[in-house]
Amino acid sequence: MMITSRWRMLVVMVVAAAMAMAAAPAMVCGRDLNQTVTAQAMQQGQGSSNKKPLVTALIVFGDSIVDPGNNNNLPSTRMKANHAPYGKDFAGHVATGRFSNALLPPDLIAQRLNLKPLLGPWLNVEHTPEDLLTGVSFASGATGFDPLTPQLVNVFTMDQELEFFDEYRRRLVGIVGEAETRRIIAGAFFFVVSGTDDLANTYFMTPYRAGDYDIPAYVDLLLVGAEAFLRNASARGARKMGFTGMPPIGCVPSQRTIGGGPRRRCEARRNYAALMYNKALQQLIGRLNADPTFHTLVVYFDIYDIIEELAVHGDRWGFTELTHGCCGSGLIEVTMLCDARYMGVCDDVDKHVFFDSYHPTQRAYEIIVDYIFKNYVPLMHL
Template sequence: MGTTARKMIRSCSQWRLLIAVSIMASAVSGRDLNQTTATDKEMKVQGGISRRPLVTALIVFGDSIVDPGNNNNLPDTRMKANHAPYGKDFTNHVATGRFSNALLPSDIIAQRLNLKPLLQPWLNVEHTPEDLLTGVSFASGATGFDPLTPQLVRVFTMDQELEFFDAYRRQLVSIAGEPEASRIISNAFFFVCAGTDDFANTYFMSPYRAGDYDIPSYVSLLVSGAESFLRNASARGARKMAFTGMPPIGCVPSQRTIGGGTRRRCEARRNYAALMYNKALQELINKLNGEPGFGTLVVYFDIYDIIEELAVHGDRYGFTEMTHGCCGSGLIEVTMLCDTRYMGVCDDVDKHVFFDSYHPTQRAYEIIVDHMFKNYVPLMHL
């Protein structure tokens, strides 16, 4: 795609983990599956200076980028990461369901907000009341704003994630009472990361949408779904929400393999679609923020540029491999195909931008979250 065209488009259940992750657990408990080596005291007191939480809670919706294990027990989907080598660098090398070698952006964000070392899934672990008071993730790997996307892979829909939030709020009321539950939610940081699977999987890799929609009309479908979600979240009490755009889909290893030709270049049509969506999403967010009575500050988080930088010029950050995942051949392996029973894994994960052919490594996620906190979190006036 040419520079001029690009400039025109871009503007872009359950209960118990530890809030203060302790070291007293058995290897089979739900508590172990989400513990880290850091304690709450270590996280909040550094250099003798106590750091207060910036928000009451972190509430997360979306897809595999922020799903810490909600898909684990879904019987009919293969979109899971609860097997090795996922979790390769997690405490005790446990595959919790996070699509990463270790932490996800949602975990890193929880740390940067001084809340807790990990953001737990809503499902598949037992929470303490303290866990719920500081937030959870309702995300489901491979979901999206197109209703067909989660249906094709049998995962939770974005509407179901909102229903999980409703159940979560009822738990908050039972723990702390209605006034405190309302205070927690109104002062929480809401984070939404979804949409990539709609284009990467449903539109470009299935026969069900491309025949009926060109890229602009499919963007309209997705933005309509995003608007519905935003309005429903606002009606449920969300007051400060971060909403991510799409990454450069065509630069993800699997998409390079499928659409990038023999040299596996970044696939231009997928990136064009992502940029068009990002522009339309920003216009939607500006409209909602200016709408009388909407009641929620929504901040657009542009992740396109930083991920493109990592995927194309990762050597500037010390990466030596930007086009292959760490798992297997690095060309196509993800979820069930990324499994140590059948293939190996790279020796030095930190040299790779991507862990599998779709998801970044923890080190890359840390750089992405640094970018968010430098450029977008200040706009939320936490």
């Protein structure tokens, strides 16, 4: 009965928010991002102009964890973060399309690589040549490796992200020529974050896959998509890639609400599925790295343990709220449900591990990125 009541609450909130947003005025335009990038760099004093870049560019694919605004002008989806309170702590409090209170992992990684203060989206901005030379993100919030996942919410597929990369490459050739383009791509850090929406949303929150696949079979389906992506990226010139596993999905606030019972515990079945996927993904990466015909070094980035640490023992890191998002009730609000016109926002974001019911705060992302740089980036021999 508890799960049924949660579902009813979710449906009512989604319908109400969708009706309200249908008549809502347009949100921030993605083309404002260029000015915002400059303001952010100046305000925070972040950047790397005096340090030698560790790579030629940062190239990013995946979902909302790494989407800085590519979904902004997609007319057929609600999977956007270009409205307040997203961007609450960004320069000028601008909601750029980042699913956070401020920066995302690609921004933080670009800084650590001494490339630039922020990594912009491929779409919805007018790029300077310098922007393109040092990389962009092609990610689309709510996509995944299951072909059904982006179809359900009308966002870009992982294959379309690769097609965007092809367009990007042609732009580079027009700017610096073929030889320099090959050098930039060969020396770039490719970063991929995808798969979580497949399990959290498509498998556990819709009837379309769970009836035909048990968890091991669905993991196999995701691995087919992941392998195809890896091989296609390698064929396009990727030589060094960080490929991220899944977090403990059952410990995300929305999944606690839907599947964690009256006490909203971490939901064990979702975490079991994430761990099964992570193990299979590591085996896949190991096989590809051992294949002499596969010309990309892929490093598996394990984020499960660090996010579980923050979601369960975040008090050790100074967080005081581990199970609720900062937006609204913190139980279920994300994307269109997390809207400042209808929902309040917490006063001290840095005390929260999660900003909405699905995405971490910038402070949590900083800890996660630091963990990645300490444990996995050295394996890439940048």
